[in-house]
Amino acid sequence: MVTPIHVRQISSTLCGLAFAVGAQAQLAANVSLASENNFRGNSLSDNNPVAAFSLNADSDSGWFAGAVATWARFDRYRYARSSPQWLADVGYARDTGLGWSWEVGATGSWFTNTSSYNYHEAFAGITVNRWNVRFFYSPAYYGQRFKSVYGELNYARPLTDNLHLLAHLGWQRANLDGADASTSTLDTRLGLGIQVGRVGIQASWVATNRESYLYPVDSGSYHNRFVLRLDYAL
């Protein structure tokens, strides 16, 4: 169930974004079905299939905003085993006209049934040709006393008009506030994407180097696996 505070957060975000992107925004809606809710190499759906609905707006001036509704399932020790997950983002991206572009923004995640995992991140990145590098910072990752930095390197290459090669390398480091303890994890993804008209299909091999205690999921959720995803643009 969506509580009033979540409705308020999401709607205020979307209203702010709609104002920011202005009247000339391109509005894009998308539904997706994936074999799991995979986030940075971890299954947030306990390896179960999950659907999502996304709404995005891009303005000619470079402002962008988006919102996502999906589902998460946590490990057996949590107060709530599962919850709707709401994501929102806002930012600004600009093409320099010199063969590269940059972006800055912020994103937030809210869980309806357990607000203790809610968190926010700021991000910045650049894209050069087929390469993209991006850094995220969260002062309290997944609502915990962890400061988290996540860096990712993404690569996309068209193989044919419709087929694309996708590659991703991510590195996350988190520090417990006021302590020396820290953890670093790596996650990778290699996949193929097909796009035909409104339909997109991505098949990826996802791997991580170790279990991360940053996520409220079962230990089995970080195993290497295939992730299949089907997108349909509305």
Next chain:
Amino acid sequence: MIRFFAWLAWLTLAVNGHAGAQSAPASPATPIAQVLVMLHLPAPHYRPNSGYAGAYTDTAGQQARRREASSIAHQYGLKVVNSWPMPALGVDCFVMQLTPSQVLTDVVRRISGDSRVDWAQAVQTFQAMSLGDPLYATQPAATRWHLRQLHRETTGRGIRIAIVDSGVDIHHPDLQDQILDWRNFVDSRALVAEAHGTEVAGIIAARAGNGIGISGVAPDAKLLALRACWQDPDRKTACNSFTLAKAMQFAVDARVQIINLSLAGPPDRLLSRFVDVALNDNIAVVAATDPKLPGGGFPASHIGVVAVNDRHSHGAALTGSRDSGHVELTAPGRDIPTTIPGNGWNFVSGSSFAAANVSGLIALVRQLAPKARMGNMAAWVVHPGGNPGLGGTIDVCATLRMHSPASSCFHPLDQAMRGSW
């Protein structure tokens, strides 16, 4: 895992066949006027819950722009016939067809004023600069540059050249293993062997020392054969703004070092922007001149483009200086032996082939000096006493030495060449 990717590959093949049929232009040579409408393509950025945030995979964004394009077409009484994302320019390009009763300039003007549209222009036609007269059996132009001696120190190894032209016969024995990749931006056919593209390819990079045919100016350079032009039944070669732009997007994306454009036409905003993107990435852009067009025609007239004429292109009024950024050169373009479709060879003439010679020459320079910027007269040494208005005749050895002081190319060759054509 292997089985899964095999299934995906099969699905892709099936899908490509379907999509190819859809994406083919209605008819490149159609006389029905068309307009190119550019919608803003947002810079790539992060999206939550996205498998990967990149321009290639944003299905929802593309659908949003398709929806907008349909709305615009409906409002102005047009029909969307094709589209192509062009991330190098930050636009999604839609081809819209007019009805016979509509006036092209009027439609372009009205759509350009629409706030949803970045900009719009007419689809223009370009012509390959071939004389189509393969009858002069004189000394091969390549020998004037003493290629055998030049090839002792540079053969264009490691250089990738995009040939934006009609289809190349990739199975020609003199082009075997020279074609790194090929694409057809005109229609859905996979391979099309046409005269002009095959002739240009042979001049630039035909294999050397294989006992047959000719040697390209840069025999170790590799080619990207990008079909953006087509051969009419009367054997004339034509292209248009849209097909050329798609090929330019591919060439820029493939990070080639040289783009050969053996064609000319009217000034074109879309193509101008692609040329600027290429020049900004230090891709050398070589174009043929058309003496009948002002400034030699576009893209030859574009600042930073290496414009090339052959000595017989009378009437060209190109003017260039060492500081203007406008490069005009004269190169062998008459009676050039080269490859033709069907495993043959023939002699060809025209500024198209002079441009191809210069593309090969730039590949030789760039093997020795990879970062050499060739889009300025200061990058070239030309023989003194050339015919004013026809550009400079290249002093090949001196040009090589200027970019690579260690070059062993020596003076007697230059002396022999002076005033020889």
